[in-house]
Amino acid sequence: xxxxxxxxxxxxxxxxxxxxxxxxxxxxxxxxxxxxxxxxxxxxxxxxxxxxxxxxxxxxxxxxxxxxxxxxxxxxxxxxxxxxxxxxxxxxxxxxxxxxxxxxxxxxxxxxxxxxxxxxxxxxxxxxxxxxxxxxxxxxxxxxxxxxxxxxxxxxxxxxxxxxxxx
Amino acid sequence: xxxxxxxxxxxxxxxxxxxxxxxxxxxxxxxxxxxxxxxxxxxxxxxxxxxxxxxxxxxxxxxxxxxxxxxxxxxxxxxxxxxxxxxxxxxxxxxxxxxxxxxxxxxxxxxxxxxxxxxxxxxxxxxxxxxxxxxxxxxxxxxxxxxxxxxxxxxxxxxxxxxxxxx
DNA sequence: ACTGATAGTGTTATGTTATAACATGTTATG
DNA sequence: CATAACATGTTATAACATAACACTATCAGT
Ligand SMILES: [Zn+2]
Ligand SMILES: [Zn+2]
Ligand SMILES: [Zn+2]
Ligand SMILES: [Zn+2]
Numbered sequence: 001x002x003x004x005x006x007x008x009x010x011x012x013x014x015x016x017x018x019x020x021x022x023x024x025x026x027x028x029x030x031x032x033x034x035x036x037x038x039x040x041x042x043x044x045x046x047x048x049x050x051x052x053x054x055x056x057x058x059x060x061x062x063x064x065x066x067x068x069x070x071x072x073x074x075x076x077x078x079x080x081x082x083x084x085x086x087x088x089x090x091x092x093x094x095x096x097x098x099x100x101x102x103x104x105x106x107x108x109x110x111x112x113x114x115x116x117x118x119x120x121x122x123x124x125x126x127x128x129x130x131x132x133x134x135x136x137x138x139x140x141x142x143x144x145x146x147x148x149x150x151x152x153x154x155x156x157x158x159x160x161x162x163x164x165x166x167x
Numbered sequence: 168x169x170x171x172x173x174x175x176x177x178x179x180x181x182x183x184x185x186x187x188x189x190x191x192x193x194x195x196x197x198x199x200x201x202x203x204x205x206x207x208x209x210x211x212x213x214x215x216x217x218x219x220x221x222x223x224x225x226x227x228x229x230x231x232x233x234x235x236x237x238x239x240x241x242x243x244x245x246x247x248x249x250x251x252x253x254x255x256x257x258x259x260x261x262x263x264x265x266x267x268x269x270x271x272x273x274x275x276x277x278x279x280x281x282x283x284x285x286x287x288x289x290x291x292x293x294x295x296x297x298x299x300x301x302x303x304x305x306x307x308x309x310x311x312x313x314x315x316x317x318x319x320x321x322x323x324x325x326x327x328x329x330x331x332x333x334x
Numbered sequence: 335a336c337t338g339a340t341a342g343t344g345t346t347a348t349g350t351t352a353t354a355a356c357a358t359g360t361t362a363t364g
Numbered sequence: 365c366a367t368a369a370c371a372t373g374t375t376a377t378a379a380c381a382t383a384a385c386a387c388t389a390t391c392a393g394t
Contacts, residue, residue: 014311040390042342061380074344081381082343097264098318100351100380117312128309144181145284145293148323151265156315207361209371228351241373248352249372267351267380335394342389351380360371 013056013106013126014119014158026053026106030092033108039090044073048083049104052093056124058101096125098153115152121161180223180273180293181286181325193220193273197259200275206257214238215250216271219260223291225268263292265320282319288328 030049034041051067052059059067061080069075084102087093091108095101096116103116103125114127157165197216201208218234219226226234228247236242251269254260258275262268263283270283270292281294324332 040342044343076345077381078345078383079343086342097320117309117314119312120315144326145286145321146323146326146329147284147321148287149321151318151320151322153264153318154309154312154314154316155318156313159311159313162313207371211372243374244352245354245374246372253371337394338392340389340391342387344387345385347383347385349380349382351378353378354376356374356376358371358373360369362369363367364365 014122014124014160019055022056022106023053026104029108033090033092037090044068044079045083045086047071047073048080049087049092052102052104053106056103056106056126058096058099058103058123058125060099060101064102094127096153097151098155113150115154117158118153118155119158119161120155121157121165124158181289181291181327186222189223189273190220193271196275200257200259204257211235211240211246212250212254214240215247216254216259219269219271220273223270223273223293225263225266225270225290225292227266227268231269261294263320264318265322280317282321284325285320285322286325286328287322288324288332291325 027050031041033039047068048064051064061077061084064080064084065075065077068079073079084093084095088095088102091112092105093102094105094114094116096103096118098118105114105127107127114129117126117128119125194217198208200206214235215231218231228244228251231247231251232242232244235246240246251260251262255262255269258279259272260269261272261281261283263270263285265285272281272294274294281296284293284295286292
């Protein structure tokens with residue numbers, strides 16, 4: 001089960017892939033985590049996570065609220081923000097600062113401070129972990145400073161989109 | 168003159184330093200740039216830049232507006248956002264995404280995509296350039312993707328603040 | 335089962351950040 | 365001096381986020 005997840009790369013996200021497996025895998029992981037930690041995976045929390053994991057696109061809080069409303073849940077702002085805060089605390093959702101939007105983590109086993117790769121055309125977002133991205137935060141050059149939290153976001157165009165543009 | 172600037176480091180920002188020189192140096196650079204590029208360094212633009220370069224702390228757009236109001240300028244939101252957009256285009260101001268705030272670039276000669284080091288205690292922000300920070304964006308591991316723009320923000324506590332806390 | 339504590343959800347109101355659209359003034363150029 | 369461009373001013377509104385409080389569900393200990 002672990003091996004299956006380790007193979008997930010940037011290209012898998014931007015290319016066509018078996019997203020049903022992404023989805024099922026992510027749901028399974030979050031269920032197991034909640035069970036193990038004795039947390040409630042309530043219908044609302046499940047729904048918010050499902051909305052976010054539907055595609056690899058970040059959604060604004062108000063987009064999530066609309067989706068909740070369509071599915072019969074309350075859609076006043078605090079509903080979304082509370083659930084998002086909760087899911088972020090546990091590493092299942094990340095905020096993309098440059099977009100004021102939220103994305104489901106497809107693999108909470110990763111480093112908890114991933115870098116985000118954001119395609120401005122298809123709007124999909126992939127995570128890459130610290131080591132693979134070549135980013136090292138415990139860096140000697142940033143002396144006189146203790147880093148606690150990092151935000152790394154890279155915006156550009158994925159090859160799937162740039163190939164499509166040249167056809 | 169160039170050498171003077173190259174010595175600017177993270178520690179210079181967080182420690183006590185001759186900020187008058189920072190200030191004058193920055194103003195001189197922006198004046199020269201505007202002159203060279205035939206751009207208007209209007210009173211409003213100058214004021215906004217001065218407000219931001221007063222300290223190495225980022226300010227929200229509405230804080231800038233208040234300061235503008237106190238100095239007799241108009242203080243409706245578009246005033247600030249337009250000038251900020253303009254100054255950002257030319258690299259004299261950066262936006263700190265994690266704070267929804269704006270900071271004057273103390274050295275526009277740097278890489279145009281610096282990493283930001285943010286102290287959550289004194290709220291000062293330093294820039295470090297790509298190479299020194301150990302961050303390399305043209306990274307082979309982020310394949311299938313052409314990075315156009317990067318955001319790197321590191322939040323923590325500077326040693327000036329952590330020393331102060333243990334006294 | 336009762337009781338109180340904790341956690342989760344719902345609702346209203348408000349705060350904060352950012353932009354659209356249009357009017358007016360100012361500056362450079364032919 | 366006409367006119368195009370750039371710059372600033374103003375009103376309104378959009379987009380993003382939180383405070384405060386009410387109500388409900390779940391759970392632990394009696
Ligand atoms: Zn997928
Ligand atoms: Zn794409
Ligand atoms: Zn200084
Ligand atoms: Zn500090």
